[in-house]
Amino acid sequence: GGVLRMHPQHCGGLFGKDGTSLKDVPLKEISVQAEVHNLVADVTCKLTYKNDSKDLVETQFVFPIDADAAVYHFEAEINKKRIVAKCRERLEAKETYQEAVDAGHTAFYMEEDELMGDTFTMKVGNIPPAEMAVIKLQYFCQLQVRNETKESGECAVAVFALPSVLNPRYTPSSSESNRQFGHPNAITFTTVTVPYKFSFSANLTAQCPIVSVRSAKDVFELNYQGENRKTAKLTLQSEFKFDHDLEMDIILADPTKLTITYEQCDSNEKGGILGFDCLTVNFLPVFKEDTDTRNEVIFLIDRSGSMSGKNIMQAKESLLLFLKSLPTDCRFQIVGFGTTFSALFNEPQDYTEESMKMALEYQKNMNADMGGTEVLGALESIYAKEITGAGWHRKIIFLTDGDITNQTQVISLVRRNAKTTRMFAIGLGDGASTSLVTGVARAGGGKSAFVRNDERLQPVVLHILQLALQP
Template identity: 35%
Template structure:
C-alpha cells in the first residue's frame, strides 16, 4: 500500500488539514522553503498521529518544530536509537513528543511521529529545508511546490506527479509568498498559478517579493520561474554566522556562496556536442535486488537501473565513446574498452542491460574505479563517469540526512532527473517510446510506434504530409507526444529529444510546420514548433 502524505492516524486515516502557509526565500540560486501546516483532530478521542511528507531528493532539512495547544516543540538531532528510546519514554509517561525520521520505504519521504493529539486540539507543524534551484534552458530558475500534502491527492503510483485536482474538493487554503534577492537585478517572476504583481523592494531591483493571488486553492503544483538580468555573470552571496553559535564552527562563521553559470558560444557547444567518453558504473550487489519502495514490491532497484540506462544510452550523441561497468564483490564490463557509439554498439549494450541482474555479491567500488582510470584516455574525448548505486551505509541519526541515489563525477552530460529519480522509475509508454528511438535520434514509422502513440498504423500513415519522409514524420510525432503528454518527465527525455530535433534539422526536411500541425491534429495536442527546438 502506498504511503499517504500529510498528518495520518495509526490506521493511515488523514487528520483534517486546515491551512498551508509557505514562505519561499530565494538567495541567488538557493531557496529556503518554510512550510507551516495546520491540522485539527475532529475525533472525540485522542489519536497518535504520524506526519508523512515528500521532499525533493536534493533538499536538506534544517529546522522542524510543532505546536500543539500551548506546547512548542523544536526537533533536535540525535542518534537514531537514542531518539527512539527517548520518544517511547516520553509517550509512556504521558508527555507529548515528536520523532522525525527518513522513511525506510522511500529515501525522499520523511515521517514524523507526532504523539498523542487530544480531541478537538489543533496541531501546527513547521518544516524548513534548503534546496538548489534547477536552471531551465531559457535561464530561469525553477521552484516547484507539489500538491501532495494531503493524502487524498496522493498520486496513484510512484513518481506520478499531481498537476491538478478539482478546486471545489479542496477543504483547506494555501498562503504562498516569495522573496527573491540576488546581486543581479530580478527581471521577472512567472508562475503556473495567478500571481499578484511583482513588487521591487529597492531601487536597483535586486530584491523583489511576490504572492499568490487571493483565493488560490492548493489544487495544483505551484511552479515559479525566476529570471535574473545578466544571468551568466558570476555572483557571490555572503551569509553571516549565527549569533547563538560558537565562533570558529560551521554555523558560527560567515560563509560565501559563489555562483558560476557560464555561457558558451554556439560554435564551441556544437564542436563539443559529439565529444566524450561516457562510462556508466552500476551497482549490481545483492542489495540492488530489493524493492525500490513499499507500494510496488515487483519494482526492484536493479530494474530501475536498467530503465535509467535505457534513457541514458538513448541520449548519447553519435560519435562519442561509452562503456558500462557492473560492480559488487567483483566487477565486469560490457566492452573490453570503450567503443564508439553507433546503432550497432547501442543495441549490443541494450541487449546486455536487459538481462543485467543483481548477482555480483557485496559492494566493492574501488577496483572498478581503479580499472576505469587505468585505461588510456581517448584523444579529444574527455572522460565522464556516472555512478548508479544505492548507499549501503545506514545513517544512525534522526531528523537530518543526506541521500544521493546516483552521483556524477563530471556534470558535463547527464539526463538530470533520470539519475536523481532512479528510485522512482516510470513504467508507462514513455520507456516503450524511448526504446524505439534509433541511435541517430530518429524514429521509424511502424506499428510499434503507432501502438505507443495510441493510434493504428493506418491512422498514422494517412495523416503524414506527402512531401515528408516516413522517418521525419515519425520523429516529429514522437516529439509532439513527449511534449504533449510527458512534460512531467521532461528531465528524463530532454536530451534524447534534443538529439531527435537535431536529426530532423539535419535532414533539411520541407514542410516541418505542416508536420507539426498534422501531428498536433492527430494526437490532440497543441505544441508549438519552437518548443520542439525546430
C-alpha cells in the same frame, strides 16, 4: 522485494496510530513562504491538522523534502502548548521521546530516513480529541541552475521546487540495513481527498535583473519591487493540488555573474552551525570546448515497474534526444535494468549508421517491463568493463524515478568508481527521489537534474549531455 503498486497521488501526511494500522489525521491548511536570495532559498512551511476522532491519538508525520535541504528549525503547537525541537543524538532523542509519550505528555521526534534522504519521518506524539496540531518547519536549499540561450542572449535558469509527492520505494531482496526507524516499506503514504487551504508566496532577490518566472503546471503572479528588477514578490494564483511537485523556473539575466549570499548568525545560538556567520558564493564559468576529448557514453535506463506510464515515456523521449545529439566521434552503450539487466551491445560501440539504427530500434520498443529496481548489478557490470583505451573518458547518464531504498549501497558503489567513470543523473516524474539522483551524481563527479514536466525535458537533456561531453 517486489514492485509496490499504489495510487500515483501520494503525499506526506499526519497519521494516528490505531492498533497496527494508521488512519489519516485530516489536513486543514498549508502555507509556504520562501525567501529566495540569488540561488539559495529559505523556506518556511506551516501545516495545520485536526484530530477529528474522540480519542487521544499518538501521531506521526511523513513528508518529502529535497535531499540537499538543511532543516534548521522545527516547532509544533498542540493544545496551546508550543514545543521547539533541539538536535540530539539519534538514540538519545528516541529514548527521551518515548519517556515523554509513556508519561502521557505531548512530544515530538523527527529524523531523516537513513535510506531515503529526501523523506523525513516525524513522530508527533499525543494529540487530544478535537484539537489542532500546527507544525512549522524551516529549511535552506540551493536552487539548481543551468544556462539557456534566448534571442536576447544567454540567461540563467534557477529552478525552485517544492517536493509534494512521495513515490513508493522498491526494496531489493539483497538490501541490508541497520535501520532504527522501522522497515523502509513501512513508510506511509496518503491520498489527499479532504478540501484544505494552500497558499504559497516568495520574495525574490538577485544581483542581476530577474527576467521572468515560468511554470508548466502552476500560475504565479510576479510583481517587481524596483525599477532595476532585482527584487520581486511572487504569489501562487492557481489552485494547487498535491498531484505534482510545485516547481518554477526563475530566469536571471546574467548566467555568469558572481553572486554572494551572506547569512548572519543567530546571537541566541550557543554552539552549532546556527551560531556561525555563513557566506555562499555562486558563479557559472563558461568552459571552452575541448575538441580532443573522446567519450564513451553509457545510458543506464530504469525500466522497472514503477516507471510505467508517463515516466517511461519521458525516458524514451530523453533517450531519443540523447541519441540524436551524440557527437559522431563517441562510443555508446545502452543498459536497461529492472529485476535483472541487459545491454544492447556486448561492449560500447562506435557511432555508426548500423549501431544508431539498433539503438533507435531499442528506444522505440523500450517499456517499463523489467520488474523491480535492482540497479546495483547493472552498475557493477558497467564498471567491470575496461574503458576503450588511453584518452577515452567514460560517462554514465542515468535515467530513473529513483524508487529504491538501498540508496546507500548504490551511492557507495558509484563513489568507489568515480576515478574512472563520471555519473550524470536525471530524475523523471513528480516524486522522483532527490536523494538518489543528486547522491549518485555528486558521488560520481557529475551533475543531476529533474524533469517533472514535458516542457523541461529537452533543455534538461541537452544541458546534461553538454556537461557529460566536457572533460
